[in-house]
Amino acid sequence: MSAGSQPPPEGFAVGHWTAPDAPTGCTVVLPPAGTRAAADVRGGGPGTRETDVIDPLANPQEVTAVLLSGGSAHGLAAADGVVRWCEERRRGYATPAGLVPLVPAAVIYDLNADPDGPAVRPGPDAGYAACEAAAPGVPGRGSVGAGRGAAVAKVRGRGAGAPGGVGWAALGTGVGETVAALAVVNATGDILDESGGLIAGPRDDRGRMMRSSELLAGGQPPPYELPERQSTTLVCVLTDAGLDKLGCAKVARMASAGIARAVDPVFTPFDGDVVFCLSAGDSEPDPWRLVRVGTAAATAVAAAIRDGVRSAAG
Numbered sequence: 001m002s003a004g005s006q007p008p009p010e011g012f013a014v015g016h017w018t019a020p021d022a023p024t025g026c027t028v029v030l031p032p033a034g035t036r037a038a039a040d041v042r043g044g045g046p047g048t049r050e051t052d053v054i055d056p057l058a059n060p061q062e063v064t065a066v067l068l069s070g071g072s073a074h075g076l077a078a079a080d081g082v083v084r085w086c087e088e089r090r091r092g093y094a095t096p097a098g099l100v101p102l103v104p105a106a107v108i109y110d111l112n113a114d115p116d117g118p119a120v121r122p123g124p125d126a127g128y129a130a131c132e133a134a135a136p137g138v139p140g141r142g143s144v145g146a147g148r149g150a151a152v153a154k155v156r157g158r159g160a161g162a163p164g165g166v167g168w169a170a171l172g173t174g175v176g177e178t179v180a181a182l183a184v185v186n187a188t189g190d191i192l193d194e195s196g197g198l199i200a201g202p203r204d205d206r207g208r209m210m211r212s213s214e215l216l217a218g219g220q221p222p223p224y225e226l227p228e229r230q231s232t233t234l235v236c237v238l239t240d241a242g243l244d245k246l247g248c249a250k251v252a253r254m255a256s257a258g259i260a261r262a263v264d265p266v267f268t269p270f271d272g273d274v275v276f277c278l279s280a281g282d283s284e285p286d287p288w289r290l291v292r293v294g295t296a297a298a299t300a301v302a303a304a305i306r307d308g309v310r311s312a313a314g
Contacts (some may be wrong), residue, residue, distance in 0.1 A: 006170045007137045009178040009240035009279055015134030016145030016166070017127070021111035022120035023149030024070035026078045027139075027166060028130040029182065029236050032093070032280045037063035038249035039104065040256050041166035042266075043232060043273035047107040049076045054104055056246040056300045060093050065131070068146040068184050070122035070233045074257035076280050079105040081127030088139075106274040108186040109230035110149030112158060122146075139182065142311035146234070152263075152309055154231060155212040162191075162200035163239075167308025169300045173292050177241040177281070181258070181300035185308040188212075188231040188270050189263045193306060200309050213264055223292050232272035233259055235301050241293045242281035252277035254294030258301025275301070 008014065011032030018025040031037075031171045037054045048065075053060055064086050069075035084099045086092055092099030111121075130145065142165045143150075150164030164187065170180035183192070190212050191199040201209040237255050259273055260266045267273055277297065 005138055005168065008170060008180045008238050009280060012238050013134040013136050014139035014182060015130045016140050017122065017130040017133065018144050018148050019120045022117055024110050024120055024122060025145045025148040026069035026075060026126050026130050027145035027184065028082055028123040028127065028134055029066040029238065031063065031278050034062050035278050035280045036061060036086045036245050036248050036283060037104065037276060037278045038245055038252050040252035040275045042256050043271035044269035046152040046196060046272035046274055047073050047076065048274060049105040050102060052106050053102055056249050060102055061245060062093060063278065064092050064101040065103045066235065066236055066278065067103055067127060069105060069107045069122045070110040070146050070149050072107055072109045072111050074121035075107040076105055076134065077124060078122040078127030079103045081124035081156055082131055084124065085128045085131035095177060104276065106234050108146060108150060108184055108232040108234060110186065113149030115164065139168055141168050141307060146184045147308060147312065150184060152185060152211065153186045153190045153202045154188050155215055156202040158200045162309065163312040165308045165312030167304040167306065167311060169303035169307055171296055171300055173296050177293065178239060179241065179296040179300050180238045181297065182236045183301065183303040183304035183308050184234040185305050186231050187233045187263045188266045188268050191306060191309045192262055192264055199306060223279060231270055233263060233305065234258065235275040235278040236295045237301065239279050239293055240281045241279060241289060242283050243279035243293065244283040244285065247290050248277040248279050250290050250296045251297050255297035255301045259305065261302040262305040272275055281284060
């Protein structure tokens with residue numbers, strides 16, 4: 001299975017809002033009605049909202065939308081706009097008093113992307129605008145949406161790193177299923193290509209690219225203060241393969257392996273890495289389907305991360 005730039009499964013739409021005058025933004029995923037979801041949180045510094053509601057033990061069996069945002073914890077407010085947009089269109093979880101949109105969200109830290117610029121953070125209007133922009137097909141990639149202020153390879157500080165961004169990859173499993181991955185890449189670590197070589201690593205004073213793992217093994221403390229270390233990779237796996245909530249949780253966990261293939265070091269105390277998995281297919285239990293889809297998801301996640309950095313650098 002090789003990951004290509006095919007569109008998401010039928011019924012999914014992705015939209016971006018990119019700040020016009022600041023390096024930040026947000027990205028929304030709008031799935032078909034009845035889509036199940038779960039999340040796997042691996043990083044040591046996550047910023048999330050309503051991830052508990054998609055836990056396999058939680059009662060709701062569906063999700064209305066997923067938001068990925070810049071702005072650190074401030075950016076979680078953009079989910080309010082997604083909720084408003086969904087409510088206006090009668091999308092949500094049925095309750096006795098009406099539909100309630102369920103919108104899990106996760107954020108990256110991009111507050112230091114332009115320390116001299118205006119303090120722009122995605123809010124409710126930004127989340128609403130991302131919904132308005134959502135469309136089927138391959139989403140915008142690179143320095144857009146939640147990836148606008150992203151950077152990677154920051155062991156020597158953001159200034160010695162490289163641009164991060166939004167990446168996309170999708171593949172078929174061979175039995176009629178599509179597994180796609182949307183990634184917002186803002187990692188502390190380096191980005192590795194398919195053979196383990198460097199796509200992005202920190203630069204030395206002469207502009208030569210280095211490996212963070214080798215710098216860290218040397219025992220030298222990084223030359224920057226704590227705020228520079230706050231990073232994150234966010235991923236949303238989209239599939240039409242049938243998974244229940246527990247199956248989504250298992251696939252999300254397997255998909256996290258894709259981050260480890262493409263980012264080194266990974267899941268550090270300074271990264272808030274989160275993987276969402278959304279399934280719009282039938283939800284009949286099938287253990288081999290879990291293995292098949294989880295394997296494809298890890299491949300797609302690694303490819304989407306590489307695509308995000310390549311697209312931003314290009």
